Amino acid sequence: MGSDETGYIPKSLDAPERFLWWDMDQAVLALTLIAMGVIAGSLIGGLALGTLTxxxxxxxxxxxxxxxxxxxxxxxxxxxxxxxxxxxPPSDKRYFIG
Structure with a gap:
């Protein structure tokens, strides 16, 4: 068997996209907070806050x-x-008729 046959096999065909060990929505949240920490001048604080969140x-x-x-x-x-x-309907329309 060739080496190209080894690799990640998802548990199902509908496996969500992942970035490192996070789902994409978690990764976007973490990377946004890390970037905000870097912009604020606190890399360690941004890493900690992004990872924890x-x-x-x-x-x-x-x-x-x-x-x-x-x-x-x-x-x-x-x-x-x-x-x-x-x-x-819009989310603020919560009255039901009937």
Whole structure:
């Protein structure tokens, strides 16, 4: 067998994209906080805050829907801020008729 046959095999075909050992949403959160720490002149503080926040976020979203963050942002932020759904009502319209 050639060496090109060895490598990472995902557990399922729907395995989420990963950056190092984090899911992409955790990695974006960590890298944003690390970059803010570097800009503020505190590399160690940014590393600590970014790593701790990404770790806690990973624990918080464990066992939830893969798009949990998008769902939470839809309900917590104004409806047209980043998602413009055509089939769903704005998130602030919570009165049901019927």
């Amino acid at each position: 990404a770790w806690q976020y990973g624990r918080f979203k464990a066992g939830k829907h893969p798009k949990f963050a998008i769902h939470a942002l839809y309900w917590w932020l104004p409806g047209g801020l980043f998602v413009k759904p055509s089939a769903t």
